[in-house]
Amino acid sequence: MEPSEEKQKKLEKLVALVNRSEISSIKSIVSGIVRIINDPKASIWDLKEMVEVDPPLTAKVLKVANSVYYYPPKKIGEIRQALIWIGFDTLKEMALSQKVSEIFNENDSAEGYSIRFLWKHCVAVALITKMIYRREFKERGANAYVAGLLHDIGIIVESQFLQNDFSQVLSIAKNEKKNLSEAEQEVFGLHHADIGMAIAENWNLPQEIAGAIGYHDNPLEAEQDYSKLASTLYVAEYCSQNSSIGYSETPFQNNEIYQQCLAELNMDPHALDLIVEDAMRELNEMEDQGLF
Ligand SMILES: [Fe+2]
Ligand SMILES: [Fe+2]
Structure with a gap:
């Protein structure tokens, strides 16, 4: 079997498992709200x-x-x-x-990984991505928030359905100081971003969301339709890591890619300071509202 064919098969199997699991309980509300967000007449x-x-x-x-x-x-x-x-x-x-x-079920944790932190990280990335669209691009960025919330959904899938392999990924990342994607490649032959993209496509979410999730770790290779959102996710991910809102994945973001994303988005890195500050404030407020 061709490596890409094998990868495709693995993804299909995982998507089928997801669709029979608790994870798919969010599918209809999430796609419904995404439809409302994208429909000016809603x-x-x-x-x-x-x-x-x-x-x-x-x-x-x-x-x-x-x-x-x-x-x-x-x-x-x-x-x-x-x-x-x-x-x-x-x-x-x-x-x-x-x-x-x-x-993001609390019972779901492995060594070196906390689903609670992962959830907080996803909300931080969602807030920062949305704020960058509004303040820097002067755009509504309809899909920015939801792409941020869902960008690491593939990690949940790995932790639930590929438990042993996932523990191995975490220990490789930790002991060999590799980033999550490299360790995933070694163990699964696919990344959490691939899994996230396959789920978003299967759930018929807009291509912009699916593509941005799929390329959130390598935004410079993304197709034009979703490269802006993918690069913004990368920048948001980088900022959230700098504010220590992450887990094992985050200390290994690539500064070179980050700089290239900023250049591509035509962004001044200083503008991000205020955005991150405001996002962190909002995150604390959400914590007070009991979201974490
Ligand atoms: Fe990720
Ligand atoms: Fe992330």
Whole structure:
């Protein structure tokens, strides 16, 4: 079998496992919210309907809406009220983060790896990516937040379905001081980014999201349709690592690739300081809201 054919087979097998597992429980809400985000004609009522068909999600969203952070004048008991009090954009992101957080299950940990830290890392990358789009590119970056939240979904898959191999990957990364992708290549012959991309494609998420997830470790090789988002993810990943929001993967980002991404995105690295500061503040607020 050709190496690429073999890789394809492995990916198909993993995607099939994912689709029969708890992980796929986020599929319909995530693709639904992504559709709303990308549809200029979508209204807040589409979002309301989508969240309301998921009672545990509704309960979580209402809990956050009633938290000290949002401080409503009286108790919010319905999604409709939450929408009015918190706003469409915030509620979209809140519902997405609450839903995606369900697959980062606390019981799932291995030596040198914590799913809790991985989740915090994904939220940090999502926030920084979104802020770069808004402030630096003056674009809404509809897919930026969701791509950040999901970029490392392949790691969860490895930790759940390839447990022994995954432990080996972690020990190679740690003992031989290799980055996660190199260790994955040695052990699985594929990367968590490949797995993430295969899942995003199988779930029919926009190609921009799937491609950016697939190339978040090697953005300079990404196709034009998603190279901007992939490079921004890389920059966000680099920043989150510098702020120590990561786990075993992060100390090995490549400074050369980072510099090239900045040049390609036409970004001044100093602009990032404020973005990271604000993202970290938001992350702490989310922590107060009970997201981690
Ligand atoms: Fe990654
Ligand atoms: Fe990451």
